[in-house]
Amino acid sequence: DVKVTQSSRYLVKRTGEKVFLECVQDMDHENMFWYRQDPGLGLRLIYFSYDVKMKEKGDIPEGYSVSREKKERFSLILESASTNQTSMYLCASDRRGSYGYTFGSGTRLTVV
């Protein structure tokens, strides 16, 4: 009954590496979102997309990019990983009009 799938539960990457985080949803949702969650800071929006090939910056897009080539898949890219990008990354999807996100299980990324 898994609806939003994130490709990795844990990742360890080196500083300067290019990192890809994948998210796939099977609910035919139009909206998809990438957040990071840090203690004391809560959930912060990185990027979001309302449709295929569309993307918009959230509150903290610096150092990240995204790709949405298919409706069900939304990828987050860390162009050159840095230690301050160590975090829990959460993907979410929602249908247009928004009835509440469905979150993926999260990817805990550590950059060393």
Add this chain to the structure above:
Amino acid sequence: QKEVEQNSGPLSVPEGAIASLNCTYSDRGSQSFFWYRQYSGKSPELIMFIYSNGDKEDGRFTAQLNKASQYVSLLIRDSQPSDSATYLCAVKKRRDQFYFGTGTSLTVIP
């Protein structure tokens, strides 16, 4: 000013008691409000949402909204140890974006 503010807690209540979780928001034009529960090491899951002033009940959970005071609350009746989690308040903004509070940690003591 933060979009959504919550008391981080921790809030401790005995089993069977009522837990009251509170949230304030800054944008008076906000329309929709959501409560999520997040267990340690897990992702948030939607509990309920509320659009209109007043109370909305769903089982042991009641959401309360007061738009004039820009205040949202979640009451959990007959609290159980399994309710121990962090509770996130979220406000829907333009174009289906959500802003989240930092969460209130709840512990229900058996």
